[in-house]
Amino acid sequence: MNNVQHSFAYDMPHGIGAAFALAVSEAWRFAGQTAPNPPVGCVLLDAQGVVLVIAAHHRAGEWHAERLAVEQARALGVVDRIHTAVVTLEPCNHTGRTPPCTEALLSTPVQTIWVGCADPNTHVQGGGGAHLQAAGRDVRWLARSANGAEALAQCRALIAPFASKVAKGRPWITVKQALDSRGSMIPPAGRTTFTTPASLRFAHALRRVTDGVITATGTVRADRPGLGVRHVEDHPARRRLLVICGQETNTPADWLDSAQQRFDVRFCPDCTDLAPLLAGTDALWLLVEAGPTLLAALRAQGLWDDWLTIRHDTDGQDHLSVMTRHDTTPLSLFAEWAHCTQEHVCFPVS
Incomplete structure (x- = not known):
């Protein structure tokens, strides 16, 4: 079931837009070495919107962006301050070479997760978001943001090659x-x-x-x-x-x-x-x-x-x-x- 669709829209705070720009920029640094995985970026913020960690997936077999961000926050001693996560692609909810990213996020006190793009794989699309919502987290999608078009375009451009591989x-x-x-x-x-x-x-x-x-x-x-x-x-x-x-x-x-x-x-x-x-x-x-x-x-x-x-x-x-x-x-x-x-x-x- 696709859980991306909602009956309402919401505004994206300015700080969230800036965080998406940071996440895309960090992920872009590793474009060209993540295949068969897509480049993905993640930014963790505290309740005041201060950036705690900026991370990205580096290459296949290594931690995905969300887990790397959480582990970096632990190493810095700021994991308890995590309030918001900004992710360019819907967190995975399955175990592959690495554990699910949803579980990495749920191991923190994160309250709100902003998602750039839904997973392009229609068999799992929305599953990560639904799992996070079921755990009591507030999941917000750029596609439903009234002012998130620019950030969404960047996230879509970032995963366009991956989406092409999935679709074609x-x-x-x-x-x-x-x-x-x-x-x-x-x-x-x-x-x-x-x-x-x-x-x-x-x-x-x-x-x-x-x-x-x-x-x-x-x-x-x-x-x-x-x-x-x-x-x-x-x-x-x-x-x-x-x-x-x-x-x-x-x-x-x-x-x-x-x-x-x-x-x-x-x-x-x-x-x-x-x-x-x-x-x-x-x-x-x-x-x-x-x-x-x-x-x-x-x-x-x-x-x-x-x-x-x-x-x-x-x-x-x-x-x-x-x-x-x-x-x-x-x-x-x-x-x-x-x-x-x-x-x-x-x-x-x-």
Whole structure:
């Protein structure tokens, strides 16, 4: 039974909105290393709204955000002051690799739990909230808050890849395409890119928050790309998925040997088999970095969720445009998104 729906709405106090911003920001720090779990943030406050603890889920197998927050509060000696919990995703009410987060919260004197998004799994959606309510706690949902739209949008963007995996059985797919002012994807002779340093940092930040890359043998042969995270600090010892569309025999052996030392490499000889191949992985969010042939195939299949185009214009600046097939996108959590024009069409990178 879905317990998220209520017959009334309520106002979200200003301090709760600020706490959600902190929770999302902390969870975003670990995006790209939590799969198959979603990134989740939790903030604990006292009765006066003072922040006691900010925590997030770091990686699968480790404590979820709520339990980590509670344990940190215990270590700090402030657990008895906990009055309100703010969580970006509904606390789980089942035992997996770790115990239920609902029990972690109920081990404290917490009175009110603000929940960003309901669990996207319809089989358990609302169960965590119902359990907390049955234990006498006041559970409040951003979806029913009269003034919580901005915080809810951030929480939904944070779990969009996870929700995609739950609903579609495949990861969220972001296509990244760089073009010069003439619409060509080919860099000038002697160069591997024609975009600005700021765009390059943004591209590597995007690699950091995703769980791997989809490319093609043609791109491998032409560019011999590294596909690793540079220009920004990566998650320690992160090993990602690398899906190569095409035949292994068409891949340079020395490049493949190097790639297999850093990635879990899968080959997909036929692009029509890509979706089921991806469904069998733990990845939540993948980045496509390839040439026009693979991009055309993905477009024909509708096998993408958002399409990021970096266009280097004649004025020497890069202008980024985003097409998305959804009403939310995890790309909106990047700072660059603040410059996006109406309908999330474009934002400039200087």
